[in-house]
Amino acid sequence: MSAVIEPVVSDEQRKVTITSWKVPAIFAVFTVLFALMPLLAPREGVSTFRLVRSAAAAIQLPDLVVPSNPTAWVCVALMAVATVVAFLRTRAGRPSPLWLTIVYVVLLLVGFLAWASAGATLPMIGLLTGSLALATPLIFGALGGVIGERVGVVNIAIEAQLLSGAFSAALVGSLTGTPWLGLVAAMIAGLLVGLVLAVFAITYFVNQIIVGVVLNVLVVGLTTFFFSTVMADNTATLNSPELFRVISIPVLSEIPVIGPVLFQQTVLTYLMYIVVAIVWYGLYHTRWGLRLRAVGEHPQAADTVGIKVAATRYANVMLAGAIAGMGGAFYTLVSNPQFGREMTGGAGYIALAALIFGKWDPIRATLAALLFGFATNLQGVFSVIGSPVPSQFMLMLPYVVTLFAVAGLVGRSRPPAASGQPYIKG
Amino acid sequence: MSAAETAPKPSRWHVALRQITTGGAAISVLSVVLALIAGSVLIAITNESVQSAAGYFFARPMDTVAAVWDAVSGAYAALFRGAVFNPNASGFAAQIRPLTESLKFATPLIAAGLGVGLAFRAGLFNIGGQGQMLMAAAGAGYVGAYLDLPVGLHLLVAVVAGVVAGGIWAGIAGYLKARTGAHEVILTIMLNNIALYLLAWMLATQGILQAPGSNNPKTAPMAETALLPNLLGDRFNLHAGFILALVAVAFTWWLLERSSLGFRLRAVGENPHAARAAGISVSRSYVIVMVIAGGLVGVAGVSQVLGTVPTGFGGDIDAGMGFDAITVALLGRSSPIGILGAGILFGAFKAGGFSMQAAEQVPNEVVLVVQSLIVLFIAAPPLVRAIFRLPDPAQPRARKRGRHAKAVTV
Amino acid sequence: MKLELRGITKRFGALTANDHIDLTIEPGEIHCLLGENGAGKSTLMNVLYGLYQADDGDILIDGAVQGFSGPGDAMAAGIGMVHQHFMLIPVFTVAENVMLGHEQTKFGGRLDLAAARARVHEISKRFGFNVDPDALVEDLPVGVQQRVEIIKALSRDAKVLVFDEPTAVLTPQETDELMTTMRQLRDAGTSIVFITHKLREVREVADRITVIRLGKVVGEAEPTASNAELASLMVGRAVELTVHKDPPTLGDEALVVSGLTVTDDVGTVVVDDVSFSVHAGEVLAIAGVQGNGQTELTEAIVGLQDRVSGSARLNGRELAGRSVRDILDDGVGFVPEDRSVDGLVKEFSIAENLMLDRSHGEPFVSRGTIRQNALNDFAREKIDEFDIRTQGPAQAAGRLSGGNQQKVVLARELSRDLSLLVAAQPTRGVDVGSIEFIHTRIVAARDSGIPVLVISTELDEAAALADRIMVMYRGKVVGIVPGDTPREELGLMMAGMSGSSALGGETSA
């Protein structure tokens, strides 16, 4: 045995910072592209940003008036500065911080809004309220998706859950005359779709994508069938639900800008805030979430510590369905006082995109859905205040924005390890 | 008869029966039966005669039974007449015309199903059939309606334009996935919607796709020289698009089962890690497979605009088939032959659905319900066996899942 | 607590993994289970742990028959298990993993992480472990992960602890420490079932030994039995425990690696400025505990790593920066560490797997089409040559046993024109009989003048094959020593220490 025993190699592993030129490159490209707008199509006049909803609001804020083209140029200049900062940092081997990206995006947005709304008034409250409204069903849907996938079951059936939720809410809401029962019915409908998904995916090991896709078709078939054979002829009794009323929350709704956007909403939107918070908190800070994530990451490991994998999956897939079903209720208890055939129009797929975009995290998925809602409504507002772009291109905007965001900024993302895998015990 | 005489070993019939009842064929047939039963529930409960008869069910229950029988048998008979054989028609040609209609409807489903199935085999979930079909329609439609080319060449160029357009559209998703790692599900969903509005714009713009002198968002009719010829004469609508679909099936079969490229694509689909370690470029494979898949879906778009709807088309020429294709691919277990079969089955349902609606006023959606239930039941043999109390085969087949690459997760 | 297994039978389809096994574990003993790969040891333990339901037989605790419906019941009855394949959630912290399944909560259902941390600290202290409760498991070296498994089991006050091959991933020093821990536990009254293939360890700690072969108990042995006796009990025949090889006939320096550095995608330098060379006709073994950069080093050589600097030249040609396909086409044979992930496409047939890295051009492809006949002939030939136990070339590779799967990978790589063979863990999880065969083939490759680089975490294997041994620790080279260096010294080197002769050996090449 040797006499000298000493460490020759240090225990610590070296760390280096990985620098990627992606951020500065994307910044540069967007800065140049954006600069082309005020350059090639300079806009006359001023842009007015209105910060109150109406003249009747309790607290009045003056309109924000800025000269359109100069503001755009200022933003371009600041974006160029941000690009240079990102470039220098990358060259120094340090990654660009998140705040720089946020600042950049805000500049891009402000510049674009100023340029595009030349000579018009941009109602900020309406822009944001509409975004939230468009995002709400997507958020519910995406949360349902997050829970499903986090417990290891891919939920392509969000669309089915939204649609069946919308249908049941309209039906039960009409029959009982109260939106609350409509909401419960929507949750039950979503839950039942989740149950079918669970039976096939968990008990019969059927490929989860198959079940999801097929459920979407099935629910379109069923709702349209019953809509046209039963509901459409009896609109007054079967398809005219009482809607949730807008409730202003005292004090909070008086906060300038944010108040009317966030706190003059229907109960369903407030429920959405609560559900997002609960799901986030529950997922990361409670026993329920810990077990759920364990089952989705490594079902066998969960099994070895006494967690019932199949039962956990069943329960949570149904819970996920119920949450997505609430999103369905939004269609017929908030947006529109009637059910219409295929009225969710593919929102479930957008919710699916939002949850992947949001990396299977409830908060990020919510933000992704909000981004989508914002882009959609921005398109709407611009088509109203007059834009030189054909309507079809405006309608394309949210999808293009999402495409760029996903491909440019987000990139590779890692789903829960066991998502999509059936758990077959020995 | 003594106990010793009674079948010391199971009779041959018994063995055969057992094989049939536990085998895949039985499951398929029983799945269809189950789905049709579910469909008949829908038909019966919404039928007016049934409803009124049920109103006095306790007074005369047989009326209800008779009404249910009338409603359901009428509907399914109409379905059969519309999809397979119509004994009421005059002349054999007219009687078998429904069959050719079924093949016509099957054409785009087969082609698009191949596009989805091929991507599955390489581990990608191509949910972008809609966009690819729309772009293919735009490409083929532009050439077909607005270019002046000689006979033969015109059709060829139009077909190629459509296939290439579909391939490019899917290729964008493949490229972005390969370059940035973005998830193909998001990419293809977004590209669907972008294609939708891009086509809407082209259809509303003179000089691109809008028919000259018209205000409607529709193209002009296709030129005669660009049309896919009818296969069985003008009495039948079945056109050469079906041949294209068969060629696509053969090509895809060769690609997957025989070619080296397909070998690499399958390897990537089954195990991208092993493929990479064996020198196969995973990212390049993603681009290649999406381009080919898009081209196959493109065949569906081409056959629609140059064959099925030659009178010019509008913005929903895809008719949801990009999504139907997923079901077809799944039912066909992502194998070219399976997709051919599944496509024809669904085509038949589609053809029959129209006749059922026209003859019995049963909404088309019953067909959607029946189709989706078939797929579900076929995917879960133990469930079907349990419902019919069939014996479990010795080797559990339940876990024999489709050949979709397992890497496909969302 | 006295634990009895009576007549346990467990079948998987046609295969009987456990065939009427009887086993008794007395309170406060260390009971060793010994057996070849696939003998049925893990299956038996999984039955005991409630993870599998036995087809027949009973589990008795202190004479009372138990009806475990799942691991929860087994744990409640005082059984704990450290699994062969770790049952840890990689994206959870140590504390979260330890608390999973019996979480304590505070107000509002909030998980009481503080309590879990305290528990981890307490147990760590008791056994002298050094584990950070807030570290993510996926960031931990395997040795530490194993301690987490042990803490997990102990945190539930297990009376019977099953260790399923715990030492496969440990350095010799860590193994010694583990055995100390086991004795400590035994002395405190815990019964221990210890599964291992390593005869040395068995003889060191076991109070009793049971040998299992083909699902049946084939005998009991005393800790005093010799290696040869235990081995022949295990395998059922006399086994050659050493590899015969002649001294190497060294050619030129073929592979020259200098200053090779690999960074992973979060910026950790996993291979740090590594330089060495391999001569034609020589086997250089890289030893070290798993996770010290060996894997990344081999992957960098064949082009599978993205962030690589430095150089690796093969016969004068630079490999760094070229595509995998290019490098393989240059004659580099690569046996990846994890065959089921990187080596094989399990759904593919044996024949298809044999052409996996030759899907371009001759001999298997002409004009873009696979030449089925040529491929099948080739496959049959290789099945013969490598003695792959299978029904035929069309059988799916995933249905082969581990050893046979490994032979498919070797057959593929060894039947190309090689200019370098890189084999990572060539015999991991392979039984004694197949090990013999694989080692012979590797030595044959060396003797035909091919430079060979073998990565092994098994010191015995490294010592058996290597002409020289390079030890890596934390991504760095600790030293390069002759193949006959004593194992104690290698053990120290694997922990980043150096004995005198290690310093005296050649430290660079």
Add this chain to the structure above:
Amino acid sequence: GAAPEEETASGGNGGTEDAASDFLPCIVSDFGGFDDKSFNQLSLEGVVQAAEELGVEWKEVESNAETDYAPNLENLVAQGCNAIVSVGFALAPATIENAKANEDIDFILVDDAADADFDGETDVPTIKPLLYDTAQAAFLAGYLSAGYSETGKVGTFGGQEFPTVTIFMDGFKQGVDYYNEEKGTDVSVVGWDGETGTFTGGFEAGPEAKSAAQNIIDQGVDVLLPVGGPIYQSALQAIKESDSDIALIGADADLYETDPSTAEFVLTSILKNMDLSTYQAVTDSANGSFDPTPYVGTLENDGVGIADLHDFADKVDADLLAEVEALKESIIAGDVAVESYLG
């Protein structure tokens, strides 16, 4: 309930045994389906009314996509329909094809001239096109709205940018512009500038349609004209949630009648009386007096018009109403020109 008499229990619905009973009118919807509260529904009502008066059965089939039109028509032909109503311009090609192949069937085509070769003639003599110069009616509604508006802003938006949609928005805008010309005012139209405008991208009611309405309301309009089937429902919801009084204008049918829940918000509706013209055409066909001359609904022949003001009658200045009435006469007389794609 009580069981009916044995004999009639098997009778089924509809059909009495008189001579007309072998006449079978049929109708195909476009992709909107028959419950669109809009032109598919109105056309169906016309058919149903005709059939009921004739004492015959009828057949209705829905289309879900443009690829459904041809097969639906073919299957109706196979059912032995004598008159087939095709609803929507999109059905024109398929209708022409089928008419060519079945000369004994009367075809009635809503919203298209069935003139694929642009020679100014209907391509097949058995097709009767039903066209509606809705712009004339929308013109009146625009004038009325401009006069009614207190904020000086009125709004409109559509489902998709189809000519049958934009014809409403165009006429509406022309009416507003005419009012401005006459009165020297500066009432503006939000959501349509004659070239581009606001569209929801589809004809489903829901969050998209509601946000579109919301965005227009945010610009301070007090009259809103949503064009496209059920999207008015979402517009109504947006109006209800806004703090201000905003009047809704219906399109196609008189919303006040078809959807009483809108009653207190509907200023008026732009009527496209498809129920009347399909009813007439089907009845003519049954009576053997089918006349394939294209029908163009105008203010003059009451094919289009604006609905009664119902509850709003006393909220609108009587002078304004008189002006609208006079304007209608001027348009009929050709003194005021309304432009639309129908010429």
